[in-house]
Amino acid sequence: MMRTRPLKVALLGCGVVGSEVARIMTTHADDLAARIGAPVELAGVAVRRPDKVREGIPQDLVTTDATALVKRGDLDVVVEVIGGIEPARTLITTAFEHGASVVSANKALLAQDGAALHAAAEEHDKDLYYEAAVAGAIPLIRPLRESLAGDKVNRVLGIVNGTTNFILDKMDSTGAGYQEALDEATALGYAEADPTADVEGFDAAAKAAILAGIAFHTRVRLDDVYREGMTEVTAADFASAKEMGCTIKLLAICERSKDGASVTARVHPAMIPLTHPLASVRGAYNAVFVESDAAGQLMFYGPGAGGAPTASAVLGDLVAVCRNRLSNATGPGESAYAALPVSPMGEVVTRYHISLDVADKPGVLAQVATVFAEHGVSIDTVRQQGKDGEASLVVVTHRASDASLNGTVEALRKLDTVRGVASIMRVEGE
């Protein structure tokens, strides 16, 4: 049974992702109509530069007035692929007010204002879908929000930024330093001219906030996510990792505490064993591990960015939202009923790999070990290397809180025999 009145879709933004969404809507129109149960029609495209020629998009659909477009009142769905906070936020809420549901790929906005946007959607009885906001084409939001809706998720651990994974993979495989690997990523188009959002972990932190919120049925904002970039990872760190049978990845980690009463979310570089499936995620690919009570360990892997993969996720959401419109229903909205407190980084418990430059004389190891013991941080292994009156100590700890580790390091720095703390890196995935 095909309904003949088409569903009207407006596109906000027509860059790499938007143009691909428009292209697929045109070239796969019959498939989309069959899957939705009604044809979909591109009703308008809001752009910044109206004079640019866009293949396959009729010029009379193009407008620079995005506000007027979302206020038309006859739209079924607004697809927002502008990115950034404003004007995206105002356009989305205006779209809800004027009767449209929204599909967005905007991780920054959802991480910052997800709760308010969900509330606006609910107030107007509309859908807000955003599979494309996290890990591009990889289905993650829908599996967490729907497939695991009857399970209890305890941990989400993943590589959710392709740019930094490309850089770290390059450093690992070639021995290159950070700057050299970044330059190659920039030359190949994997890194933007200003790579700050990627390399400082802001992009991954936004995704961690979104994933943690859905996984734990708790509001988690960008500000709740501990964030450490990967610009200070060195070739020496990779050498240390190799000695431990590990590699280094920038990880987003969302965890429920052992007693289940709180959660944490964080982004930082970490060593993971080469035997862990995340260790073999190459280039700009993304992969996310999800651990839950009943399902156990699941992994989702695929291209985390790019025009076509992101468009695939947007269109999957578009089909779902259109189906919901036809049956006068809405999909699952925000689920924040658990309202668990988000603990600060100090309460995160993990293992650490610490490299110290120390004086090469008797008794240093005993001094260092005493400091660890005094702070309740238990040592797993120590390796001592001496050369020319200088020596290095590599300590790998058992699980300890971040606060205890920080206290330990502060005390170590005060020891006369410790010349410097060369590196501290967390060890995950064991």
Add this chain to the structure above:
Amino acid sequence: MMRTRPLKVALLGCGVVGSEVARIMTTHADDLAARIGAPVELAGVAVRRPDKVREGIPQDLVTTDATALVKRGDLDVVVEVIGGIEPARTLITTAFEHGASVVSANKALLAQDGAALHAAAEEHDKDLYYEAAVAGAIPLIRPLRESLAGDKVNRVLGIVNGTTNFILDKMDSTGAGYQEALDEATALGYAEADPTADVEGFDAAAKAAILAGIAFHTRVRLDDVYREGMTEVTAADFASAKEMGCTIKLLAICERSKDGASVTARVHPAMIPLTHPLASVRGAYNAVFVESDAAGQLMFYGPGAGGAPTASAVLGDLVAVCRNRLSNATGPGESAYAALPVSPMGEVVTRYHISLDVADKPGVLAQVATVFAEHGVSIDTVRQQGKDGEASLVVVTHRASDASLNGTVEALRKLDTVRGVASIMRVEGE
């Protein structure tokens, strides 16, 4: 807003999966209620042995009369975890007739009668969900049916049977023969007393039929799936695979033809390169690759069987179906509009690894090569090994149709100089 009237759920079957579903429904009742928007109540449990004590299930809910249970008329959802064709099929259609939606984990039934069951669901405006039927806890049906609904899937390639993967992994890692590895799988509970359904590929073929149907929007029945078991894979095959930098997996492969006009579905052992992510899927785990136009390559990985993982998938569906009930809507039903023809195995195009026992004399390679050429099968590499008047030829072909390869092998068998065809194995995942 919590609705107070609970949704009533009947459970058909209370074995490994059913008892876990009942347990989680009880222990996680508050979470389920919050996620659905109304409490769910276990209204009845149909079992074969009513006198068996089932922890956590009140005896007054237990009945041996499954038919009377599904006819009650006040049920919202029937969860079918009996398995097999009858009485499951009749119970499911009876449930629809009496107003309930259905969640099933029954791959055999869905592969055989999916179309009729979907039609019955649609006739009564009810949901039929079955995430648990394929690859246990791994979200696959929902991603294919919803996340990729705006994309064009070209290929599904996966390990969807944990028992056979355990056996093949064991053969690969220890050099054990098939029987020895099967015995260990049986002893550890990974293989059933009668392992036929697993080792002969029936279980994987049912899953391939379900996946192909959803991926290609086309009806694919169990009978349409080419099926070859893995009982004849030998230690020698693993040795050959290793020489090629490969391992051997039992794969389910669903493909759209190059011109897009037809599809194929098949299950058989195959060599895959060690660099392919499926090569490192260990033990009883499952993993499925999905290749589509826009999303590119996605992989889904996790436990493919077991009580708790399967229950996780069942409960995810239960939450979705309950939400649909509350909003008087139904989720996506069968999508078979593409109605592509399912081509026979002869039209499948892939590469082959063939071991021949030949006479150790000049001219044999020329004879063999001529036969390949006459059948239009192009040779990639040949390796000749001679010992004691006997010799072996290992031929790896370029891509050729199964029909051409069969013709080639038939003609090779007729050559005086070919003493026997030691093994033929397909090479996939390149």
